[in-house]
Amino acid sequence: MNLLIVGCGDLGTELGLRALAAGHRVHGLRRRAEVLPDAFLPISADLGADLPPLPPDIEVVVFTTAADSRDVDAYRRAYVTATGRVLDGLERAGSTPQRVLFTSxxxxxxxxxxxEVDEDTPTQPASATGEVLVEAEQALWARRPDAVSLRLAGVYGPGRTRLIDQVREGRARxxxxxxxxxxxxRDDAAAALLHLAGLPATPASPASSAGPATCYLGVDDEPAPLAEVVAFLAAELGLPPPPVGEVSRSRGGDKRCRNARLRGTGWVPAYPSYREGYRAVLAGEGTRHP
Ligand SMILES: NC(=O)c1ccc[n+]([C@@H]2O[C@H](COP(=O)([O-])OP(=O)(O)OC[C@H]3O[C@@H](n4cnc5c(N)ncnc54)[C@H](OP(=O)(O)O)[C@@H]3O)[C@@H](O)[C@H]2O)c1
Structure with missing residues (x-):
């Protein structure tokens, strides 16, 4: 397939490398397209401005753009405006992708x-940036009712060691x-995107307040109490368990996300829980892509 990855950073590059290994053609769009691996077809473009002509024969487009900051305007530019701009650019190029995937x-x-949370749980974001993501999904579904949104939980992986660093530096509680x-x-998120890109298109059901057209939760098998995760990391690092203490309200809230729908499509996580995943990160497996 001929794939366009928009906002091709750490996750997008991992997806692209996997797609290339499977024999697909991969275009990567970002401002610093020169940092993409050689086999990518680079498109240097700023999603905040007019886009250069896009390829005419894109079959799958995947949005993995991240906002430059956590403010609402940056989110709206990255997720709402940029997505529309790319779809406009593809239309102008005569590209009619059969699959549109969005990373939420x-x-x-x-x-x-x-x-417990699953795809039937009503969206009711607790943050203004979460609201923009809902707005972005709705805008995408209004235009492409068959678009698929992969709603990722906290992404960790090579070089993405925020929690490990907190434990190592004695800041974790x-x-x-x-x-x-x-x-x-990250590798399981990339594998999920490639897997979803290859699924036959499902008939679109219109997005409505009763539920989105098509979305999947992108999480591992095991929602885990934060205390358990930091105690595990400390043990792996040969440190005593972090002290009990006040933890500022977690951005992720307190919920148990289920991946049954994604697993039901045949996706199998290589890292079913934080234990396998963090052990791989601590063993230095993999690289964070720029
Ligand atoms: N981190 C998490 O825990 C988490 C959780 C849920 C969902 N997600 C989502 O996962 C997705 C992928 O995240 P990631 O970790 O791969 O992020 P990342 O490494 O920061 O990659 C995003 C890429 O977007 C490109 N980009 C940003 N603004 C752009 C612009 N104006 N024009 C063109 N390209 C632009 C950047 O490349 P240039 O600088 O070269 O332009 C960057 O490499 C994002 O949609 C993110 O919201 C992440």
């Missing part, structure tokens, strides 16, 4: 009481209450 976030669910956290290894 479990931040669209504001659940904070430890309950075990919360005195149970806070469920959800995550996915």
């Amino acid at each position: 976030s479990t931040a669209v669910y504001g659940v904070d009481d430890g309950s 075990r919360p005195d209450r149970v806070i469920h956290t959800n995550r996915i290894h």
Whole structure:
């Protein structure tokens, strides 16, 4: 297939490398396209401005752009405006992709009481940036009702060591209450996108307040209490368990995300829980892509 990855950073590059290995053609669009691996067909473009002509024969487009900052305007530019601009550019080029995939976030669910979340849970973001992601999905579905949104939990992986660093540096705390956290290894997120790109298109059901057209939660098999994860990391690092203490409200809330729908399509995570995933990161496996 002929793939266009928009906002081709760490996740997008990993997806592209996997697609190339499977024999596909990969265009990577970003401002610094010169840093992409050699086999990518680079498109240097700023999504905040007019785009150069896009290829005429794109079969699958995947949006993996990240906002430059956590403010609402940056989110709207990266997720709402840029997505529309790329679809306009593809139309002008005469490209009619059969598959459109969008990378979203479990931040669209504001659940904070430890309950289970799946694709049927109503979106009710607890943050303004989460609201923009809902807006971006809705805008995309209004235009492409068959677009697929992969709602990722916290992405960790090679070089993405925020929690490990907190433990190593003695800044981590075990919360005195149970806070469920959800995550996915970058490689499993990339594998999920490639897997979804290859699925036959499902008939589009119109997006409505009753539920989105097509979305999947991109999480591993095991929502895990934060206290358990930081204690595990400390043990792996040969350190005592972090002290119990006040933890600022987690951006991810307190929820238990289920991946049954994604698994039901045949996707199998290589890192089913934080244990396998963080062990691989601590062993130095893989590289973070620029
Ligand atoms: N991190 C998490 O825990 C998490 C959770 C849920 C969802 N996600 C989502 O996962 C996706 C991929 O994240 P990632 O980790 O791969 O991010 P990343 O490494 O920062 O990659 C995003 C890329 O977007 C490109 N980009 C940003 N603004 C652009 C612009 N104006 N024009 C063209 N390209 C632009 C950047 O490349 P240039 O600088 O070269 O332009 C950057 O490399 C994002 O959609 C993110 O929101 C992440």
